[in-house]
Amino acid sequence: MSTFRRKTSSKPVDLLAGTRASSFSSYTVFTSSGIASLDDILGGGLPLSCSLLVIAPDTHSSYGELVQKYFISQGLVSGQKVYVVDEEPEQFVSKCMWPSNGAPSTAVRTVEDNDDNDETDHEPKVTIAWRYEHLKRFQTTVSTSQSSADDFCQAFDLTQRIPGPFLDQATKSSQLVLLNASRDSKGLIDVIAESLGASSQDVVPIRICIPLLGSPGWGDLQPKDVLYFAYSLRTLLRRYPHACASVSLPPNMSGDNWGGRGWLNKLSWLFDASVTLAGFSDPSLSLTFPSHHGSVRVHGLPTPHSLIPASDRSSTLRGISFVSGWTGGGENNLAFKCTRKRFVIETHHLDVEGGVGERRTTPAGIVGGDAEGIRREKKSERNELSVGVGTAGRAAMKVELEEEGRRDMEAAAAGVPERRRGRGKKVTFWGERAGRELGW
Amino acid sequence: MSWFSINGLVTSSSPVVITDQLASPADFLLHQLLSEYVKSSPDAKCIIISTAQDLVKWKAISSRSGLNLAQKLEQGSIIFIDVPNQLPDLSLSDGASLLPLLDLIRSCVERQNDAQNTLVIFDELATFEWIGHSALDISRFARALVAYCAKASGEPHPSLAVLQDALLFQGAISLVVRYHIAASGDLDSVLRILLQLSAYHIEVLPLSSGKSGSVSGEIALHAGVALSGKPLRVIPRSQALQYRLGDYHATYFERGTGHAVL
Numbered sequence: 272m273s274t275f276r277r278k279t280s281s282k283p284v285d286l287l288a289g290t291r292a293s294s295f296s297s298y299t300v301f302t303s304s305g306i307a308s309l310d311d312i313l314g315g316g317l318p319l320s321c322s323l324l325v326i327a328p329d330t331h332s333s334y335g336e337l338v339q340k341y342f343i344s345q346g347l348v349s350g351q352k353v354y355v356v357d358e359e360p361e362q363f364v365s366k367c368m369w370p371s372n373g374a375p376s377t378a379v380r381t382v383e384d385n386d387d388n389d390e391t392d393h394e395p396k397v398t399i400a401w402r403y404e405h406l407k408r409f410q411t412t413v414s415t416s417q418s419s420a421d422d423f424c425q426a427f428d429l430t431q432r433i434p435g436p437f438l439d440q441a442t443k444s445s446q447l448v449l450l451n452a453s454r455d456s457k458g459l460i461d462v463i464a465e466s467l468g469a470s471s472q473d474v475v476p477i478r479i480c481i482p483l484l485g486s487p488g489w490g491d492l493q494p495k496d497v498l499y500f501a502y503s504l505r506t507l508l509r510r511y512p513h514a515c516a517s518v519s520l521p522p523n524m525s526g527d528n529w530g531g532r533g534w535l536n537k538l539s540w541l542f543d544a545s546v547t548l549a550g551f552s553d554p555s556l557s558l559t560f561p562s563h564h565g566s567v568r569v570h571g572l573p574t575p576h577s578l579i580p581a582s583d584r585s586s587t588l589r590g591i592s593f594v595s596g597w598t599g600g601g602e603n604n605l606a607f608k609c610t611r612k613r614f615v616i617e618t619h620h621l622d623v624e625g626g627v628g629e630r631r632t633t634p635a636g637i638v639g640g641d642a643e644g645i646r647r648e649k650k651s652e653r654n655e656l657s658v659g660v661g662t663a664g665r666a667a668m669k670v671e672l673e674e675e676g677r678r679d680m681e682a683a684a685a686g687v688p689e690r691r692r693g694r695g696k697k698v699t700f701w702g703e704r705a706g707r708e709l710g711w
Numbered sequence: 712m713s714w715f716s717i718n719g720l721v722t723s724s725s726p727v728v729i730t731d732q733l734a735s736p737a738d739f740l741l742h743q744l745l746s747e748y749v750k751s752s753p754d755a756k757c758i759i760i761s762t763a764q765d766l767v768k769w770k771a772i773s774s775r776s777g778l779n780l781a782q783k784l785e786q787g788s789i790i791f792i793d794v795p796n797q798l799p800d801l802s803l804s805d806g807a808s809l810l811p812l813l814d815l816i817r818s819c820v821e822r823q824n825d826a827q828n829t830l831v832i833f834d835e836l837a838t839f840e841w842i843g844h845s846a847l848d849i850s851r852f853a854r855a856l857v858a859y860c861a862k863a864s865g866e867p868h869p870s871l872a873v874l875q876d877a878l879l880f881q882g883a884i885s886l887v888v889r890y891h892i893a894a895s896g897d898l899d900s901v902l903r904i905l906l907q908l909s910a911y912h913i914e915v916l917p918l919s920s921g922k923s924g925s926v927s928g929e930i931a932l933h934a935g936v937a938l939s940g941k942p943l944r945v946i947p948r949s950q951a952l953q954y955r956l957g958d959y960h961a962t963y964f965e966r967g968t969g970h971a972v973l
Binding site: 295296298320495496498499502503505506509510512532533534536537539540541570571574575576577578579583591602 | 732733738739742763765767768771772795796799838841842843891892893894897922924927956957958959960961
């Protein structure tokens with residue numbers, strides 16, 4: 272006798288638009304967040320009846336809102352019902368992205384892929400390292416589906432906007448429901464609940480998107496109000512399990528300085544999935560990892576029907592090998608980059624040779640550090656021979672950013688932006704340099 | 712292979728408090744406790760009070776460990792109280808007290824008055840504080856709940872003066888309370904009071920070195936203030952038992968004897 276029981280009242284899952292079932296649990300139904308790499312981190316997508324919190328603490332960027340726009344666009348493309356709660360929802364939705372015309376996936380991928388993967392070119396036959404021909408190719412991210420027939424996750428193009436007619440039609444047919452954020456956040460939950468209750472006979476999944484929870488239009492919210500809202504949202508999603516939600520916080524509310532000790536932890540307890548997209552604020556980080564714009568930290572993952580999140584088993588990006596009793600390695604570090612056409616999350620590795628930008632056969636160059644600070648230090652300590660610890664406590668091996676004239680000219684000719692000219696860098700040791708100066 | 716069972720620790724005199732953190736949630740302990748308790752005796756009764764998870768998750772996980780929760784719910788041997796849905800007014804933070812919840816729990820316990828033993832699992836007390844209830848209100852609720860369970864079991868609680876009224880109840884009520892810790896290292900007032908009232912404190916900790924594929928976290932077991940007599944088992948943090956989560960249960964092993972190492 273099997274103790275395994277299906278939910279008797281649910282419809283067959285392939286009927287729900289834009290969703291797919293989990294291979295590990297028959298109860299769980301995933302829907303895409305619009306970003307294939309984020310879906311992979313979540314374990315296949317955002318499960319219905321779960322909520323996602325995107326924390327973007329950068330005050331000068333809006334990565335959280337970007338993720339919400341993907342969420343909305345994916346819902347509209349898949350034919351699902353989308354609720355947007357914002358101060359100016361029409362304006363927000365009009366800026367959402369759209370798949371590019373023609374062949375969406377292939378057109379987007381050609382430009383960006385050449386950025387970093389110089390050595391992993393797409394040769395059909397590996398002639399030199401033929402012993403490695405059968406191994407999987409090194410990949411830093413999961414690819415968006417190539418075929419447009421797969422409607423789970425679309426390949427969106429950030430340069431395209433939602434066509435106005437589509438938007439009007441969606442609003443008229445109430446596929447898209449725009450709600451204004453008001454001071455009465457408790458009343459808002461009731462409004463959504465009523466609307467969900469009215470449409471509970473439909474088989475269409477419902478997405479609730481709140482791009483900026485706690486922005487000024489919501490009134491003067493206290494931390495406990497935000498937590499209470501999260502609690503009621505979770506209750507709502509449990510009551511109507513064909514809905515899911517995605518919420519983003521304004522940057523000023525994304526830290527312990529606003530919410531008190533343990534603020535992010537409390538929020539992450541009340542949301543099923545919680546992810547932080549933190550841009551590189553330290554200039555040395557952005558110089559060391561020039562191809563990424565920030566790091567991704569995962570605080571919580573949805574476990575709607577099991578003890579472990581599906582992502583532990585199926586995520587290629589996170590890379591936890593979950594075969595029972597296996598190696599026990601940790602997770603990969605994750606970083607995101609936002610190019611002109613897409614937003615993607617990749618694994619984050621130190622490059623070959625401990626931080627140099629590209630593989631070469633010429634001698635290693637200088638690794639960029641705190642460029643300005645180092646230059647200043649260099650000038651003042653030019654005549655010192657000591658190889659001790661520098662004033663800022665830096666290690667004995669001083670590094671500096673040195674631009675070779677030849678590369679500079681080449682780069683200028685090619686019109687590459689200033690920051691990228693540091694590609695060919697050299698590492699020289701302080702002792703060597705001093706020696707050269709003194710004529711040794 | 713080590714074992715860890717809190718079934719033996721759950722006694723009728725004082726509650727067991729389980730604290731967990733975001734990186735190491737203690738859901739698996741509650742599910743394990745439920746399935747062990749129900750399997751241990753055929754007429755075991757249980758009341759689950761949940762603020763966080765809905766019934767679907769409880770059903771999904773218990774079905775995999777061989778417990779037919781839906782059937783037990785129908786029979787009435789397990790009662791599930793879904794706090795957000797059944798008591799929506801409780802969620803209003805200003806001025807609302809937790810008294811209705813206490814009354815509901817009392818009525819459910821009395822409904823099972825022919826039981827020998829009842830297990831009460833209270834999933835998650837910290838949420839009330841986060842959504843706005845005052846710490847004073849929550850600590851009063853905690854004391855009242857513990858006192859009620861002690862009184863109904865007819866056993867004197869070591870740190871509460873309980874009037875020995877006429878016994879409502881033949882069996883013993885065992886209480887297990889779960890508490891989320893938001894800021895590690897912080898002992899807030901509600902938790903302090905809970906620990907004073909408890910016989911055992913089970914701490915579910917994440918690994919201090921971050922996430923790992925083979926170890927999901929650690930468990931430490933401390934004797935609480937209100938424990939009368941010698942503790943059955945104590946696991947200090949330095950020798951914490953490590954566990955690894957599977958689909959529906961966890962496997963336990965001593966530090967350094969995980970599958971990856973041996």
